Amino acid sequence: MPETPSKPAPAAGAPAAPAEVHFTVNGHTLAAAPGTLLIEACRAANIEIPSFCYYPKLSLQAACRMCLVEVEKIPKLQTACTTVVAEGMVVHTETPTVHAARKSAIEFILTNHPLDCPVCDAGGECELQDMTFRYGAAVSRFDEPKRHRDEQQWSPVVYYDRPRCILCYRCVRVCGEGMDVWALGVGNRGILSTILPNHQDHLECEECGMCIDICPVGALTSGAYRYQTRPWEMQHVGAICAFCGDGCKTTLGVRNGVILRGDNRDKNGINGDFLCVKGRYGTDFTRHPERLKSPLVRDASGELRPVSWAYALETITDRWRGIQAAHGQFGVIGSTRCSNEESYQLQKLARRVLGTNHVDHHRSADFPALFDALAQPAGAAAQPLPQLADSGALKTAKAVLLVGGDPTQEHPLLAWNLRWAHRLAGASLYVLNRRDIRLRRQARRMALLTHGTEADAVRYLAAPQRGDPPQAELTAVSPPGDKRWPQTPPSTPQPIPGGLEEFRAELAQERDVIIVFGPELTGDAVQALVRFGASLPGHTRYIAMADNANSRGAADMGLYPDLLPGYLPVADGAARAHFAAAWGGDIPAAPGWNQRQMVEAVDRRELDALYVVGANPFRLDPVNAANLKSCFLVVQDLFLTETAQAADVVLPALSLYEKSGTVTNTCGEVQSQRRGGSFEGAKTDMEIIHALARLLGADFGRPDADRVFSEIRAQVNGYDVSLVQLMAGRGALAVPRDGAAPRQAAPQMIRPNHDSLFTAGTLGRYSATLNAVLEKHSRP
Amino acid sequence: MAERPAYPAAHPAEVRVVSQRFGDPRAATLAGYLDTGGYQALGKALGLNGGEAMAPEAIIEEVKKSSLRGRGGAGFPTGLKWSFIPKGGDKPKYVLCNADESEPGTCKDRLILEHDPFAIIEGITIAGRAIGAQRGFIYIRGEYRYVLDIMQRALAEAYAAGYLGANIRGSGFSFDILAHTGAGAYECGEESALMESLEGKRGIPRLKPPFPAISGLYGCPTVINNVETLASVPPIILRGGDWFLNIGLPKNGGPRLFSLSGQVQNRGVYELPLGFPLRRLIEEVGGGVLGGSLKAVVPGGSSTPIFTAEEALGLNLDYDSVGKAGSFLGSGGVVVINDRTCMVRFALRVMQFYRHESCGWCVPCREGTNWLQLALTRFHRGDGRPEDVDLFTDVAQNILGRTLCPLGDAAAMPILSIVRKFRSEFEDHLHGRPCPFAAESSAVPVA
Amino acid sequence: MSVFSPATRDRFERLAASYPQPRSALVPMLLYAQDELGYLPPEAIAEIAALLGETELAVREVIGYYSMLRTAPAGRYHVQVCTNISCMLRGGEEVLAHCQRRLGIHNRQTTPDGMFSIEEVECMGACAWAPALQVNYDFHQELDPAKVDEILEKYRRQG
Numbered sequence A: 001m002p003e004t005p006s007k008p009a010p011a012a013g014a015p016a017a018p019a020e021v022h023f024t025v026n027g028h029t030l031a032a033a034p035g036t037l038l039i040e041a042c043r044a045a046n047i048e049i050p051s052f053c054y055y056p057k058l059s060l061q062a063a064c065r066m067c068l069v070e071v072e073k074i075p076k077l078q079t080a081c082t083t084v085v086a087e088g089m090v091v092h093t094e095t096p097t098v099h100a101a102r103k104s105a106i107e108f109i110l111t112n113h114p115l116d117c118p119v120c121d122a123g124g125e126c127e128l129q130d131m132t133f134r135y136g137a138a139v140s141r142f143d144e145p146k147r148h149r150d151e152q153q154w155s156p157v158v159y160y161d162r163p164r165c166i167l168c169y170r171c172v173r174v175c176g177e178g179m180d181v182w183a184l185g186v187g188n189r190g191i192l193s194t195i196l197p198n199h200q201d202h203l204e205c206e207e208c209g210m211c212i213d214i215c216p217v218g219a220l221t222s223g224a225y226r227y228q229t230r231p232w233e234m235q236h237v238g239a240i241c242a243f244c245g246d247g248c249k250t251t252l253g254v255r256n257g258v259i260l261r262g263d264n265r266d267k268n269g270i271n272g273d274f275l276c277v278k279g280r281y282g283t284d285f286t287r288h289p290e291r292l293k294s295p296l297v298r299d300a301s302g303e304l305r306p307v308s309w310a311y312a313l314e315t316i317t318d319r320w321r322g323i324q325a326a327h328g329q330f331g332v333i334g335s336t337r338c339s340n341e342e343s344y345q346l347q348k349l350a351r352r353v354l355g356t357n358h359v360d361h362h363r364s365a366d367f368p369a370l371f372d373a374l375a376q377p378a379g380a381a382a383q384p385l386p387q388l389a390d391s392g393a394l395k396t397a398k399a400v401l402l403v404g405g406d407p408t409q410e411h412p413l414l415a416w417n418l419r420w421a422h423r424l425a426g427a428s429l430y431v432l433n434r435r436d437i438r439l440r441r442q443a444r445r446m447a448l449l450t451h452g453t454e455a456d457a458v459r460y461l462a463a464p465q466r467g468d469p470p471q472a473e474l475t476a477v478s479p480p481g482d483k484r485w486p487q488t489p490p491s492t493p494q495p496i497p498g499g500l501e502e503f504r505a506e507l508a509q510e511r512d513v514i515i516v517f518g519p520e521l522t523g524d525a526v527q528a529l530v531r532f533g534a535s536l537p538g539h540t541r542y543i544a545m546a547d548n549a550n551s552r553g554a555a556d557m558g559l560y561p562d563l564l565p566g567y568l569p570v571a572d573g574a575a576r577a578h579f580a581a582a583w584g585g586d587i588p589a590a591p592g593w594n595q596r597q598m599v600e601a602v603d604r605r606e607l608d609a610l611y612v613v614g615a616n617p618f619r620l621d622p623v624n625a626a627n628l629k630s631c632f633l634v635v636q637d638l639f640l641t642e643t644a645q646a647a648d649v650v651l652p653a654l655s656l657y658e659k660s661g662t663v664t665n666t667c668g669e670v671q672s673q674r675r676g677g678s679f680e681g682a683k684t685d686m687e688i689i690h691a692l693a694r695l696l697g698a699d700f701g702r703p704d705a706d707r708v709f710s711e712i713r714a715q716v717n718g719y720d721v722s723l724v725q726l727m728a729g730r731g732a733l734a735v736p737r738d739g740a741a742p743r744q745a746a747p748q749m750i751r752p753n754h755d756s757l758f759t760a761g762t763l764g765r766y767s768a769t770l771n772a773v774l775e776k777h778s779r780p
Numbered sequence B: 001m002a003e004r005p006a007y008p009a010a011h012p013a014e015v016r017v018v019s020q021r022f023g024d025p026r027a028a029t030l031a032g033y034l035d036t037g038g039y040q041a042l043g044k045a046l047g048l049n050g051g052e053a054m055a056p057e058a059i060i061e062e063v064k065k066s067s068l069r070g071r072g073g074a075g076f077p078t079g080l081k082w083s084f085i086p087k088g089g090d091k092p093k094y095v096l097c098n099a100d101e102s103e104p105g106t107c108k109d110r111l112i113l114e115h116d117p118f119a120i121i122e123g124i125t126i127a128g129r130a131i132g133a134q135r136g137f138i139y140i141r142g143e144y145r146y147v148l149d150i151m152q153r154a155l156a157e158a159y160a161a162g163y164l165g166a167n168i169r170g171s172g173f174s175f176d177i178l179a180h181t182g183a184g185a186y187e188c189g190e191e192s193a194l195m196e197s198l199e200g201k202r203g204i205p206r207l208k209p210p211f212p213a214i215s216g217l218y219g220c221p222t223v224i225n226n227v228e229t230l231a232s233v234p235p236i237i238l239r240g241g242d243w244f245l246n247i248g249l250p251k252n253g254g255p256r257l258f259s260l261s262g263q264v265q266n267r268g269v270y271e272l273p274l275g276f277p278l279r280r281l282i283e284e285v286g287g288g289v290l291g292g293s294l295k296a297v298v299p300g301g302s303s304t305p306i307f308t309a310e311e312a313l314g315l316n317l318d319y320d321s322v323g324k325a326g327s328f329l330g331s332g333g334v335v336v337i338n339d340r341t342c343m344v345r346f347a348l349r350v351m352q353f354y355r356h357e358s359c360g361w362c363v364p365c366r367e368g369t370n371w372l373q374l375a376l377t378r379f380h381r382g383d384g385r386p387e388d389v390d391l392f393t394d395v396a397q398n399i400l401g402r403t404l405c406p407l408g409d410a411a412a413m414p415i416l417s418i419v420r421k422f423r424s425e426f427e428d429h430l431h432g433r434p435c436p437f438a439a440e441s442s443a444v445p446v447a
Numbered sequence C: 001m002s003v004f005s006p007a008t009r010d011r012f013e014r015l016a017a018s019y020p021q022p023r024s025a026l027v028p029m030l031l032y033a034q035d036e037l038g039y040l041p042p043e044a045i046a047e048i049a050a051l052l053g054e055t056e057l058a059v060r061e062v063i064g065y066y067s068m069l070r071t072a073p074a075g076r077y078h079v080q081v082c083t084n085i086s087c088m089l090r091g092g093e094e095v096l097a098h099c100q101r102r103l104g105i106h107n108r109q110t111t112p113d114g115m116f117s118i119e120e121v122e123c124m125g126a127c128a129w130a131p132a133l134q135v136n137y138d139f140h141q142e143l144d145p146a147k148v149d150e151i152l153e154k155y156r157r158q159g
């Protein structure tokens, strides 16, 4: 089949195409843009056209023949999925002939399809089942032996059952065209045709499960979920993925509070059709046997022993009160996987109740530097920064500059959107990187740095007259049609003296560029990037890539030693006064310690209490266990992490999937979710924070996410987002007002994880599926 | 130790145009080809022999005038097809010679390829000149390996003598031809599947539009013609379109090759004027039915609806007459069936072929041919049920007109016509009765 | 290390270069590879994929489509008997049955000594000279049982 969607060719030499063509379907006059497929035009007008092989934005197949309709003046029935609307076209979709054709298509498909829906894993969410019910015949006239083939396991997550396969080729296309992995193909011919995995009897691929998701029947099923339950026995709860910073919506399948699967059932999140291996299969960390079920307190013998919640909380607040009384130092390290409300309340607890600005989180992108750089010159009126792009903007971008990072591994949704823009919108992608990342395959131009860093290169792009250019080899694009994965052999990069010069010249031809940058750029390199962006024609917009599900939220909510929520400087009296009024209490004026400084203070025995919420700082900044003795350590987490193992008190927390609240993705899209699963013995971080505050005499009110979010909307720069949009399940872009953020003192604190597709810090380590995948992929 | 078909002396009723050199050993070499009038047409087209070169439009005009219609199956007017190729443009253009000959009952292109390879090369070159192409490909079915060898030798000779390659014989026109082998797939005879196959892919047909004239091989404008069609071009250019037209009937120019096979005395490949009576082909040229009396005739290869003896004997073999009678002249494969042949078994064997050759891409063809083959097998075995007979028609009707490419129709049409015209034979198989023809094998051994 | 002879390898490289797009050479290459090796083992598939810059999957997809290509060995003499209509009407099925009897194997089987294999095939363009069979690429036409015996015997003697 043609590998690209056959774009209807405009009539050669025709005058400028009209804005709309008019045609008739079942007597109704409809209008659509020229080039629109009949099936899309009908669906837009709520005229139903059944289909199997058609899938929006994937290449056309004309294979299932389910969408046949009558078009006047054409003797044969036509496939609505490949017919382009034309002026004056007269279409009928509900005639006896059309009905008969649909019925027969179903009958044909069922001739070799098992009729055992009750035991099929897709039973209840099968398009064939639905269509048979609506368009099929009651009885089958096929009375010959069916072919049998055993089910095959292709990977830890992918199983294929040939007899159920209706050969719609959706899986093949989504893996190739959508994922650019090309791991699936079609083997044999005729009635023996079958879907093939790329390595004879198994798959070597990204394990994204997109093929499973897109399969209309039960031919591809997921190892992580299959046969555990039936769709109608689960509740389906929309959640935001707890893994990377892109904020995909994943729908949790929950039975009796247990999260049995994640999938992309409704496809109405910011991620559209997309979900990666983590979002889909990583949810099983919630069921890991080592999850903490009870608070633990270290007893006299030095062992962590299970205790009651009341006892644990009192143990903590007793100690804290003592330290307060002695004017001791408190440190608080927050999470990149808690909700915005929790991060906000946590820093409030630190600043207002514990009286400390020693607040931080594990940073992986320099958001303050970006907002600072985008700020208008001093004196200009504060206004929202229009230079931020949301993830969806990538899909329609005309040109994208990607500096650093490796979205394919670290930001799968952004990578999906970039590929989308390349494939469907003809976007020009420019890549600047030290590594030969896979998105080179979609790049119009790649500057592969052979010496120097991305930061050097960006500084050079911004101010070429200064200094020697970092050396870049310009390597263009892969040969068209190349399907190799994971590596595409380098297309012999040519070392071009002044390669960056050429790169810059090409970029200068583009308009309205979206610049996406990774953690390689911090501090003044971000400033330089924005200067360069400002020199490009049109309206340049930015996306900074941070690691985790709520890394951006942690930053926005003020988990910084020197920044209050909304990037307002702690040192700024007016900003302090604003929050002091909102919180009913004073905020210390001096900026505090960052995470590393806090750990160093532990080592100097200068930190008396450290409260760690959903983070594992000792993995990054190890401490000497002996020095911990003088620091009262409280850790609140799902698992006994390295940090938790050293704690005096450990509190079992619920995961992001088990709580309501909002999270903000790396682009700044705020999304809200409702509690999906539950877990006996653990509490939400917010419940814990509120309880601790109450015991210390501060009333944070009911631990209710909506209530706290109202406060955030009212108080935090950029968070006055549209509730309507939020309630509709869409992302609402949080746009800080400019002029606010001061230079960050410590760009070296940007320490990305460089997660791969299959790793995800603590959560990943406790996901059985991700571990199985990882194990398979690390075998030689 | 392979065998070549012996080519019998011409039958007096024949008009030998593309078969003019059949059996003539001289045609195997370029020198012999030139001796027998070869390359005069290209000479005329390119103005090599002193005269003016023909304008490309003039070549197309001459072909249009000849009313040459495609000999591959669909019978599309060749000149008209060529004229669809856009003039100019910056994409290369291609001429494809379809030598995939796989339609059961058809064995004529093999003879041209074997006996007159240079005529094909000359025809492709003229076609290339006419449409502004610089490259041609001959797609030869994989089973025809010796034919590929013959063709490759001929191409090498033509290159060596400057009849191919850059600046052909100083004309300023450059043209290349490559012979390419398939590897066993009837569907690769379908034009768009052939292009996919020639691009090194599975032979899955393409969506149309775009049509090959706009986007064919490698997405470039492409003309595809059958071997015999292209081999007819040099004589047309040399002797004029009118001459060719007058051999046949209006809109049915020229003679064409008929592959006569089955239960008939003198099987073989005969070049007869279009409009030739089928009765004469069977009785006079073919020497009569073998092993019984005439029961049925397949007029144009296995995919064309079958005729009863009565229908067949009143039929003239031209595109329009056969069309009017409800079938197709197709590839010219005339298969003669005597009255000791079981039509259920015949239908089953035809369906077995289409089931095997369905590319499997689209549902009705893939599943329908399988269903019919299984059901016909059961039926012929004696496990038929009365309702099966209508089921065969129904299933075939559900394939007809609803598939991506014409293979679906090719599978459906024969069974529809066989059930309609020989229904009683189906009924004779019912109620556990053994096949009434089983006792005596109808197959006529080679005497 | 190539699994192909230097001559074949050389031929492949020339073949790939003779088309506007190298991938066009895939089907001929596979057929010639099979001619040399008897079938298409995984190493051959890998080598051809690498030569054309294609995935092995892409090559396997193509192999599965074409009925002459195989990934398991056949007999040294692969006897392909046509039973399609023109042959059937002249005894093609009897020829097939006769071959099976003579060689003691069924359709798609190989004799224990690896000498012969049998495959029932579709029309091979010999309809007017039916019934017909091909041994590897060689045609044999206008067959009857005696002639079949003669042919098989000749190949057997050839070894």
Ligand SMILES: Cc1cc2nc3c(=O)[nH]c(=O)nc-3n(C[C@H](O)[C@H](O)[C@H](O)COP(=O)(O)O)c2cc1C
Pocket (backbone or CB within 6 Å): B069, B070, B071, B072, B073, B074, B075, B076, B078, B098, B099, B100, B101, B102, B103, B186, B187, B188, B189, B190, B191, B192, B224, B225, B226, B227, B229, B230, B405, B406, B407, B410
């Ligand atoms: C399933 C199928 C198989 C075909 N096989 C052949 C073939 O083997 N040889 C051929 O010349 N045309 C074949 N055709 C017809 C071609 O698609 C095409 O119409 C023909 O090559 C055009 O050449 P012509 O106009 O000279 O006949 C086939 C068509 C179909 C649908």
Ligand code: SF4
Pocket (backbone or CB within 6 Å): A158, A174, A175, A176, A179, A181, A182, A183, A184, A203, A204, A205, A206, A207, A208, A209, A210, A211, A212
């Ligand atoms: S899991 Fe993803 S990468 Fe793997 S085969 Fe399926 S779609 Fe392709």
Ligand code: SF4
Pocket (backbone or CB within 6 Å): A164, A165, A166, A167, A168, A169, A170, A171, A172, A195, A211, A214, A215, A216, A217, A219, A220
């Ligand atoms: S496995 Fe599923 S998606 Fe893939 S072709 Fe079969 S039915 Fe379609």
Ligand code: SF4
Pocket (backbone or CB within 6 Å): B187, B205, B357, B358, B359, B360, B361, B362, B363, B365, B366, B403, B404, B405, B406, B407, B408, B409
């Ligand atoms: S009609 Fe048959 S051969 Fe043609 S595309 Fe459909 S399945 Fe393939």
Ligand code: FES
Pocket (backbone or CB within 6 Å): A050, A051, A052, A053, A054, A061, A062, A063, A064, A065, A066, A067, A068, A079, A080, A081, A082
């Ligand atoms: S949806 Fe149109 S053919 Fe499948």
Ligand code: FES
Pocket (backbone or CB within 6 Å): B104, B105, B106, C082, C083, C084, C085, C086, C087, C088, C122, C123, C124, C125, C126, C127, C128, C130, C132
């Ligand atoms: S039917 Fe056997 S060769 Fe044509």
